[in-house]
Amino acid sequence: MSDSGGSSADPGPAEFDPTDIDPSTITPIAGLIVVAFTGAVIGLVGAAASLFAADLGLALVGVGVVVALSSPIAYLRLRRRRKR
Numbered sequence: 001m002s003d004s005g006g007s008s009a010d011p012g013p014a015e016f017d018p019t020d021i022d023p024s025t026i027t028p029i030a031g032l033i034v035v036a037f038t039g040a041v042i043g044l045v046g047a048a049a050s051l052f053a054a055d056l057g058l059a060l061v062g063v064g065v066v067v068a069l070s071s072p073i074a075y076l077r078l079r080r081r082r083k084r
Helices: 027-050 054-083
Strands: none
Touching: 027 054
């Protein structure tokens, strides 16, 4: 007796192709999240680089902080604009 109730020849779920994303499906909020994560990654790379080149690491950390903090500011502006 089979628990699944179907034949073993049934195809599984369709594979997800990351290159098959329509740009119109990306919402502004998703874009803000991507920007915040990008800033965090730049900051972490800068922290790692500061072990070898202090000036480069400090510059990357600064850029990462600015990029990461620009995302919440943009979110607040977007939310305020939607209320109008």
